[in-house]
Amino acid sequence: MVARTYTVAFEGVEARLVEVQCALAAGMPGFSVVGLPDKAVSEARERVRAALGALSIALPMKKITINLSPADLPKEGSHFDLPIALAVLAAIGIIPPEDIEDCVSIGELSLDGRLIPVVGALPSAMAAAEAGRALICPAACGSEAAWVGATQVFAPSTLDAALRHFTGQSPLPPARPGEVTPDPSLRDLRDVKGQERAKRALEIAAAGRHHLFMVGPPGAGKSMLAARLPGILPPLNAAEALETSMIQSLAGLLSDGGISRTRPFREPHHTASTAAMIGGGRGARPGEISLAHNGVLFMDEFPEFARTVLDTLRQPIETGEVVVARANAHVRYPCRFLLIAAANPCKCGHFGDAARACSRAPGCAEDYLGRISGPLMDRFDLRIEVPPVGFADLDLPASGDSSATVAARVAAARAVQNARFSAHPATRTNAEAEGAILEQIAGPDAEGRDLLTRAAERFGLSARAYHRILRVARTVADLDGSEHVRKPHLAEAISFRLTGAAG
Structure with missing residues (x-):
């Protein structure tokens, strides 16, 4: 019996690696897939068989068992097709096993051997990078996966191209990242x-x-x-x-x-x-x-x-x-x-x-x-x-600042927060500040503290509301370019807390 282990990235932001084991054993010819596969995974044997047939590759007269390990982890989707095909090709000696043992692969196979794109190429590339492996994926997914940059991504368009890459007949160039796409829907x-x-x-x-x-x-x-x-x-x-x-x-x-x-x-x-x-x-x-x-x-x-x-x-x-x-x-x-x-x-x-x-x-x-x-x-x-x-207001010309002007003020306030929380990576903006950090950055002056205390007593503000007012006041001060939170900043923050649904 010959058994080899290759790897496919399982879907999920916390990407896990599922090993694909291919074994050839004496017995009746045929394909079987084990390891809690769903219908799409079970049907992979027919797609792989047809794709190999399109390349005129004859399978040996032995039983082929594909084990998706770990067996207790449910598998679903068609992205197991390519790793299963590569495992079979390595097990029957067409592809050098050592050349693909350090690769993560994903991709769906069509019956004629074309590689069809699958979802999750980007997190799969992240998983491959963390494991120190390269990624093999369909050509349509290559530019997406290449954004990771920490690992090599090869993106063949067909199973034949992947085969030629691993046998050295026609090595594939690494995929390049796609374009940074602008958003034309932004409104002023x-x-x-x-x-x-x-x-x-x-x-x-x-x-x-x-x-x-x-x-x-x-x-x-x-x-x-x-x-x-x-x-x-x-x-x-x-x-x-x-x-x-x-x-x-x-x-x-x-x-x-x-x-x-x-x-x-x-x-x-x-x-x-x-x-x-x-x-x-x-x-x-x-x-x-x-x-x-x-x-x-x-x-x-x-x-x-x-x-x-x-x-x-x-x-x-x-x-x-x-x-x-x-x-x-x-x-x-x-x-x-x-x-x-x-x-x-x-x-x-x-x-x-x-x-x-x-x-x-x-x-x-x-x-x-x-x-x-x-x-x-x-x-x-x-x-x-x-x-x-x-209706009279609708006839007036446009007034107020444009989005670009407001965005510049917002960017300046965010820059202040980035510098402020550089030593606290878990906190990125004022809305996330809490505990000692909030007291340190948003502690008001005497007049502001007196105003906040009176507002809390009069309107019955909860402890959460008290701290959220401080956070908003800190943001108002940042937009104002003030290093300290003062009474006017707190007054505006309180006014936004006690209008609308609060009333």
Whole structure:
């Protein structure tokens, strides 16, 4: 019996390596795959057999057993095709076994031997780099996987090309990274007429990564404001872009191997399920909160989301990660997102308008916003009312700063925070500061402390609210270019805490 071990990267941000063992033994000719495979993996034997037949490679008259080890780890997907084929070719002596033992491989085989792209090439390349191995993947995945840079990536278009590479007949050149793709959908903040207070809240949210809750009637511009947030956020740095792209790779959202420096903007519909938001389903895929990692999660019609969906957001907001636990998989995904929530003041949306409000006011508004639990609402640093814009204001020319101008101020504030937290890698922005670090960077002067104490006593602020006000005040001071948090900074932070849904 001949047995060899080759490696394939298993899907997941925390990529694990699954060994593919091929054994030839005396017995009836045939293919068998063992090790908890799903239907797609079991069908790999037919695809591999047909692909080898297309190359005029005859299999020996022996039983071929493919063992996907470890056996207790469930396997699914078609990306095992290529490693199984390479293992068979090595076991029958066509490919030198020592040449591929240090390779990680992924890829689906068509019946004529072409390599079909699969999801997860980027995290697979990361796993290969950590293991000190090269990666073999389909040509369509090569430019995506090559972004890792810490390992060689070879991307044949066919099984025949991979075979010629390993036999030395036609070595493949290493794949090159794809392009950094610009985002043409960024919109200018000057398009929004009026709403100066809302624009200010948006700037503070972007500068310190503070979660923002907006409440206002339909058509007031809540969605319009949220859609312009990516245009004022600083671009992703190299590490953030790679981290974000790994999650998008698992979801199959990367196109042509390119990655973007623009922060992701996700806006799930209010009918989204818990699995769609948090992650799960087949293969424990990343959910919307992970796809918004390092970017923005915009939840319009916030009270319309299922109560279970809303309450599952509480822990990810605090920890910046989520564990998708299933019977056969536990996958940990990062989810450091900026949450922007928007809501109408009541079910009909016209609470506060005497001419249009329904007869159930004010109980209608209390019931509607009451769908949002207190602990979740307490996690919003900024809360604002977005009033309707009058027709006269719509005829006025564009006013206020452009997105580029606001983005420059936000970038300057973020630069101050990067320097401030350089010795604390777990803390990147003011919104994440806590404990002794928060006291050190946001300790107010005597007048500011007196104002904050009186506000806490009068409005019954929780300890979480107290600390979140300090974080917002620190961000306001950074935008103001002030080294210390003073009374005006705290006054503005308190005003954003005690408006909107807080009232």
